[in-house]
Amino acid sequence: MSLSLLVSSPASPTPFPRVLPERPLRAVLLGCGTVGGGVLDGIRQSLAGDVTVEAILVSRHRKGRAPGRFFTEAESVFAAGPRLVIDCLPDGELAERLLELALQSGADIVSANKAVIARRPDVAVRARERGQILRFSAAVGGELPVLETVSRVRGEGRAILAVAGVVNGTSNFVLDRLAEGAGLDTAIRAAQALGFAEADPSADLEGRDAAAKLTLIARAAFGRDPDSVTLEAIDAGTPGRVREAAACGYRLRQIAILRATNAGVEASVSLTPRAPGDPLGDVRDEENAVRISCEGGDTILLTGRGAGREATASSVLSDIRAVIAARCGR
Numbered sequence: 001m002s003l004s005l006l007v008s009s010p011a012s013p014t015p016f017p018r019v020l021p022e023r024p025l026r027a028v029l030l031g032c033g034t035v036g037g038g039v040l041d042g043i044r045q046s047l048a049g050d051v052t053v054e055a056i057l058v059s060r061h062r063k064g065r066a067p068g069r070f071f072t073e074a075e076s077v078f079a080a081g082p083r084l085v086i087d088c089l090p091d092g093e094l095a096e097r098l099l100e101l102a103l104q105s106g107a108d109i110v111s112a113n114k115a116v117i118a119r120r121p122d123v124a125v126r127a128r129e130r131g132q133i134l135r136f137s138a139a140v141g142g143e144l145p146v147l148e149t150v151s152r153v154r155g156e157g158r159a160i161l162a163v164a165g166v167v168n169g170t171s172n173f174v175l176d177r178l179a180e181g182a183g184l185d186t187a188i189r190a191a192q193a194l195g196f197a198e199a200d201p202s203a204d205l206e207g208r209d210a211a212a213k214l215t216l217i218a219r220a221a222f223g224r225d226p227d228s229v230t231l232e233a234i235d236a237g238t239p240g241r242v243r244e245a246a247a248c249g250y251r252l253r254q255i256a257i258l259r260a261t262n263a264g265v266e267a268s269v270s271l272t273p274r275a276p277g278d279p280l281g282d283v284r285d286e287e288n289a290v291r292i293s294c295e296g297g298d299t300i301l302l303t304g305r306g307a308g309r310e311a312t313a314s315s316v317l318s319d320i321r322a323v324i325a326a327r328c329g330r
């Protein structure tokens, strides 16, 4: 499966033409927090003539949120008749329901919401069948082009054997603060204050966020979901393990691994000490690093900012640019 899901089969029903004359593209934004706020600023700064954000869904009204543009009911947002839906909501039932609504509305979709996209593989299939674009580059690796690279390698006919990485910037940031002597709660609060961690950080700490990313990578690398997933959480016992690792000059890292074996595709997220000089151990704070191992011994290493407003918004914006290019011929 490639990342960009433009329909390619002439036999598929295509209720929406590939290139619409409409420009600027009418968009709605679901969620305007850390990521959504960055996307809104980016559209204002660099895509103003190409995209208009007609309506924005948030959980509450507050100062600076113009009534008539910010809404708390999803129905009011979709009444704007969007051609593009940008999903920057937290994971949950609402995000899943609105993804379905977006699909049924015929709009193209750009999503930062890795958990929902991972849980609902049918959405990608249905989007392709209906001729809608679905892109979710921001869902894995922040500014790192992980899905794009994996899809490109596979498209070149090269087999991918394994993908290993630090794919959760929040956990990496928390582990670095623990290594400096902070307590677990203090480290989590610091990650939240900087916009790396959501209000509920459990998906990051328990490894579920990294596992959802591995699912998306597995679809791009192997065309299927992992057959087995094992998780290890950051918890009250982790500061002690961070100290033990540091005593030997190592750093404890949340390492996500995807491996093709004879038994199928195996995914794991575990806390592992990494030696100095190991690129997966040397990533700092919210950075991510991903190593893609290909048949024949080739490896590709990607490193960069994996979380936070700017890194994530820049990935969402590049997906929006791709939709504009496909729909408006720019």
Ligand SMILES: NC(=O)c1ccc[n+]([C@@H]2O[C@H](COP(=O)([O-])OP(=O)(O)OC[C@H]3O[C@@H](n4cnc5c(N)ncnc54)[C@H](OP(=O)(O)O)[C@@H]3O)[C@@H](O)[C@H]2O)c1
Binding pocket: 030, 031, 032, 033, 034, 035, 036, 057, 058, 059, 060, 061, 072, 087, 088, 089, 090, 091, 094, 112, 113, 114, 115, 138, 139, 142, 195, 196, 197, 198, 199, 306, 307, 308, 309, 312
């Ligand atoms: N933060 C990152 O570094 C990062 C990186 C990659 C992917 N992501 C993904 O991006 C998505 C957004 O993350 P974020 O960090 O931007 O989250 P966030 O800062 O918590 O923002 C969430 C936004 O959704 C709105 N919202 C929440 N519940 C709602 C509800 N019931 N009804 C209407 N609006 C609701 C919030 O409204 P209010 O503004 O009124 O509170 C807020 O605008 C998530 O799926 C996350 O996994 C985040």
